[in-house]
Amino acid sequence: MPEMGIEKKGIETPDKPKKEENKFNLGSEGHKVIMQVENLSKTYFQGKIPVHALRCACITVRKGELLAIMGPSGSGKSTLLALIGTLEKATDGKIILDGTDLTSVPEKLLLRLRREKIGFIFQHYNLIPTLSALENVELSMRFSRVPKKEREGRARNLLEELGLGDRLTHKPSELSGGEQQRVSIARALAKISLSLF
Ligand SMILES: Nc1ncnc2c1ncn2[C@@H]1O[C@H](COP(=O)(O)OP(=O)(O)OP(=O)(O)O)[C@@H](O)[C@H]1O
Structure with a gap:
């Protein structure tokens, strides 16, 4: 090897x-x-x-x-x-x-840890095509039971910090490759992950 x-x-x-x-x-x-x-x-x-x-x-x-x-x-x-x-x-x-x-x-706890502590940024973005940039980032927090108002605020802030403040309502097909990658980064950071892969 x-x-x-x-x-x-x-x-x-x-x-x-x-x-x-x-x-x-x-x-x-x-x-x-x-x-x-x-x-x-x-x-x-x-x-x-x-x-x-x-x-x-x-x-x-x-x-x-x-x-x-x-x-x-x-x-x-x-x-x-x-x-x-x-x-x-x-x-x-x-x-x-x-x-x-x-x-x-146990697998059940592993699911929770994966949801709450581990963030993935995939090479091919894996964004949901029917959702906007804001909704894609917000969705990752919905599974971690973050309240709606907090979810929206955090998603908006992260996207703005990553230079996508004027692309919040764009769907993945309406974003460039680099912009989609930044949405994917915001999605991983949104969970306040301990580890990012
Ligand atoms: N599911 C699998 N079944 C059998 N062998 C596998 C499997 N997945 C990976 N391997 C083998 O394990 C070794 C390590 O694979 P791995 O994908 O981790 O390498 P890598 O360092 O990421 O390679 P690359 O830079 O080419 O992507 C390789 O020799 C590969 O052929």
């Missing part, structure tokens, strides 16, 4: 860690660890032949960090993201997100 690498970049986060958190899970950078991936592995089977897509991946992510996963084709990048995003089940290892091991929680 070809080698995969992780590039990390810190970004400024406004809230400083509290003092009592320090003795638990703060790294040397001083920010709280929000995700810990431990010896994560995935083996697929082609009939009886095992395909080791990912072997013993370990990653620590602190609040405010940006990560880029790099590696040659077939090195397991998509598999790693599918596992962390809980779209696939790991063969072995742990994914501890904000204190919860995603590999051992």
Whole structure:
């Protein structure tokens, strides 16, 4: 299996860690660890032949960090993201997100965590074609039971911040590729996600 690498970049986060958190899970950078991936592995089977897509991946992510996963084709990048995003089940290892091991929680709780704490920005946007930009962003919060007024306000603010204030009522087919991607980013951010993929 070809080698995969992780590039990390810190970004400024406004809230400083509290003092009592320090003795638990703060790294040397001083920010709280929000995700810990431990010896994560995935083996697929082609009939009886095992395909080791990912072997013993370990990653620590602190609040405010940006990560880029790099590696040659077939090195397991998509598999790693599918596992962390809980779209696939790991063969072995742990994914501890904000204190919860995603590999051992029941499916019902996993659905909630996926809805509330994990944001996806898809390469092909996956926007709902019949809904406007504003409605697409608002919809993601409806599943998380955010009140209507708050949903609309937050969706509008995010779209404005991303430069789409004059495109709120446009349907995806009436937006450029880059604009659709920004709507997709706003949709992921709207859930106040802990992690963004
Ligand atoms: N469902 C599957 N069944 C069997 N093998 C699979 C399956 N999905 C992925 N693989 C294999 O696992 C390995 C890792 O695949 P993965 O898609 O994670 O790689 P990648 O690093 O994202 O590649 P790329 O950069 O080409 O998209 C590959 O060798 C692939 O052929």
